[in-house]
Amino acid sequence: MKRFIISREGVGLSATVIQKRELYLSRVATDLPTLVFVKKGIKSLKQNGLELDIKSGEAVAIAGNQAFDVINRPDHGEFEAAWIAFHPNVIRNYKPNIPDLKDIDPAFIFPNITSGFSDAFRLAAESITTDKLISDQVAIHRATEILIWLGEYGRKFKVSSPENISMKVRSFLIANPARDWSAVEIANLLEMSEATLRRRLSSELSSFSEILIDVRMSLALALLQSTDRTIGEIAREAGYDSASRFAVRFRDRFGHSPTMLRREANRDRNGTILDRVRT
Incomplete structure (x- = not known):
């Protein structure tokens, strides 16, 4: 099957990045708030003195309107990461129940990923990519669950303008x-x-x-x-x-x-x- 970037109006976009060898890419733009789940290898992000290494099994949330120098480092010959970029309305309509959450700026690595978070990411991506009959309401609910998990880690995407x-x-x-x-x-x-x-x-x-x-x-x-x-x-x-x-x-x-x-x-x-x- 061919690979594509998949979009669902009102929910977001999702895709998988695969590389066979290490490449350095300068000023890679992230226009929408994005969550990246690294499955194989290491993703390195650099911006104005900030350096982040996201290892296999870890995730990073990146605020919208950012640009990073990126290095994707393969492990045993392959780098793989899945990502979800959230539609602005999903961010705007989410109302956190936890007070005093910190805005993600410019990025936040999830420590100690749990199986619950992994399951939520998989379902949110599936709500965008699947050809199954999933209603818009359910798809938005699944995407919003990722934002709730962000809150569990004390973070939130800020409403961008x-x-x-x-x-x-x-x-x-x-x-x-x-x-x-x-x-x-x-x-x-x-x-x-x-x-x-x-x-x-x-x-x-x-x-x-x-x-x-x-x-x-x-x-x-x-x-x-x-x-x-x-x-x-x-x-x-x-x-x-x-x-x-x-x-x-x-x-x-x-x-x-x-x-x-x-x-x-x-x-x-x-x-x-x-x-x-x-x-």
């Missing part, structure tokens, strides 16, 4: 990375002039073109690691008619060619097609 112009621009682009976006169009959506948009992005040490490329490359990386779609299909999904131009952009961004990433994820998984979750 775009805090700056760069994040607001990114939220529009994520909805349709392949679209032929222009700075003028984004400025109109934000009800400001193009000059004002560019000036405010510059004050945040960013630019429209940089954000667009990063959104497209982040999507391409996820598709290469977690699906069996061809490189040509992924290039078009990321907004590139030319596979060669896409390959150059990808290598510039991550330091590895799309072909190399594809070789490192050569095993079938069950799944269905990717749909984006708008934030």
Whole structure:
């Protein structure tokens, strides 16, 4: 069976990442609050002096709107991790019963994973990936159970909202990375002039073109690691008619060619097609 990134509207996305050898990837973006369960190997996350190692059998919760340098280290020739990215409405509608939970910022490793948590993760992922008849209410309930488990560890995902112009621009682009976006169009959506948009992005040490490329490359990386779609299909999904131009952009961004990433994820998984979750 082919592997895919699976999405369920109102619940979230889920997939499995597989690599055959160690690779270093810089500034890997996590736009939605995400939980990663490492099944084989070690995942290392680095950000501004913070270094986290998530070992086999451990999980890490990553806040939304984060970027980490990532190293996936295989054990006996293979790294494998499953992840769930939560739809914003699941986070917003969850009302913790435990007071004074700490926001996850930027990430939190679960110590001493219990079988109950493992079962909850499996059911939450299944509610997204299964073709069984599971109602939206049940699927949301299962995803929310993961948030309750976070509370048992004294943590919660914070309700995210775009805090700056760069994040607001990114939220529009994520909805349709392949679209032929222009700075003028984004400025109109934000009800400001193009000059004002560019000036405010510059004050945040960013630019429209940089954000667009990063959104497209982040999507391409996820598709290469977690699906069996061809490189040509992924290039078009990321907004590139030319596979060669896409390959150059990808290598510039991550330091590895799309072909190399594809070789490192050569095993079938069950799944269905990717749909984006708008934030």
